[in-house]
């Protein structure tokens with residue numbers, strides 16, 4: 001006969017020997033998704049505890065606080081959070097404007113965390129999650145055991161918290177992808193770390209501006225972050241002679257390289273690509289296509305030379321900005337039985353809906369607790385982390401995910417199964433720049449809805465005769 005599981009000591013106000021269902025649902029991360037999850041749980045009268053590694057709500061968002069979001073306020077506030085905030089007199093900032101990351105954190109995330117009060121614990125890093133007394137391989141009574149969440153505080157103190165469920169909303173911000181096209185750091189990348197950054201530079205900060213002004217900077221990547229970096233460096237170039245970017249793309253330039261432009265249903269997102277194109281057109285950046293960096297060689301004059309797998313060498317640069325995507329940190333979940341797609345590292349059922357081989361258009365099907373579940377019942381990866389390495393995550397996706405997941409945890413399956421998400425389309429499809437395989441019979445005209453993008457001649461093309469120059473533009477797509 002199975003014994004009911006029990007908690008072993010009082011932690012966060014939970015009664016000694018309480019049944020597992022009386023334990024809190026632990027949320028990892030006080031970012032937009034984690035706080036929304038806590039708001040939904042609180043709204044349902046369920047115990048919750050948010051564990052945040054940083055010193056404030058939205059710690060990761062604050063690190064890119066200088067970046068303006070392409071979403072408007074109306075797309076960045078979770079409905080359950082708004083319900084919690086309203087009685088405090090809080091109102092949504094002007095719904096039609098796009099906040100900066102700092103605005104999002106200060107005007108929404110922190111007030112929300114403040115309403116949640118001691119349900120949010122800062123300076124608490126989750127270092128491990130498992131089942132109480134059961135490592136990954138033990139089956140016996142596994143589902144009856146509460147989760148055990150191991151934490152480390154800012155002063156180094158370690159603790160264990162028991163939980164009835166774990167919602168991992170820890171994002172991907174702390175684990176940027178390296179330069180190498182094979183997913184590994186380029187040879188010499190670590191040694192060059194003093195001049196390699198993985199963040200969009202805050203060029204309004206005088207110290208950061210001094211680092212890039214008058215310098216040659218390689219910008220590696222093909223998403224919204226790379227567009228933003230190229231556009232901001234072009235602004236600096238207007239005032240600071242000698243400022244120049246070399247934009248390194250792993251694949252060729254096509255009609256979709258700069259995003260959907262005016263066809264993007266989020267106009268500010270479309271504008272990012274157009275600003276990057278303007279930087280190239282104005283001569284502030286040269287685009288180098290089909291360049292898969294293998295080595296970074298230090299020069300005698302402190303410069304860095306990027307060498308591609310095909311042997312091409314670029315003119316030396318002073319700085320390198322790497323914006324090749326983010327990836328999930330799964331290390332602290334290794335004792336759990338997760339079902340993850342082997343390519344994207346996203347939940348198995350969700351992965352096909354967001355696979356950048358098929359979708360960059362934002363036509364992600366509404367999904368919730370079923371697509372986000374794992375063989376290990378009661379654990380969910382949500383928010384940015386749920387997308388694994390796929391690049392098209394939007395905050396409103398995360399809000400819908402946690403609405404569904406928390407309804408399921410409350411036993412409200414009817415609500416959990418309800419479909420409540422319509423996402424704006426990017427205006428392009430057929431690959432988001434994450435993958436750089438040539439078009440094949442399988443991908444050609446594939447994707448979900450678009451005409452084939454045309455090749456655009458712009459900037460510095462790969463030398464004639466190289467594999468990159470001959471690589472066809474990715475084709476197919478889903479929405480244009």
Ligand SMILES: Cc1cc2nc3c(=O)[nH]c(=O)nc-3n(C[C@H](O)[C@H](O)[C@H](O)COP(=O)(O)OP(=O)(O)OC[C@H]3O[C@@H](n4cnc5c(N)ncnc54)[C@H](O)[C@@H]3O)c2cc1C
Pocket residue numbers: 028029030031032033034051052053054057058059060061064067068069070071124125126127169170171172173174225332382383384385393394395396398
């Ligand atoms: C530059 C940039 C611009 C973006 N612009 C938009 C936009 O315009 N519109 C849009 O919809 N989306 C945008 N996004 C995507 C997405 O909405 C945001 O990244 C959003 O912050 C994701 O929220 P999250 O809560 O899932 O993760 P995060 O915001 O990354 O929050 C995760 C939290 O978990 C904490 N944490 C991490 N590890 C641990 C741990 N082990 N223990 C405890 N805490 C931990 C972190 O400190 C952090 O506070 C943008 C993303 C970036 C990077």
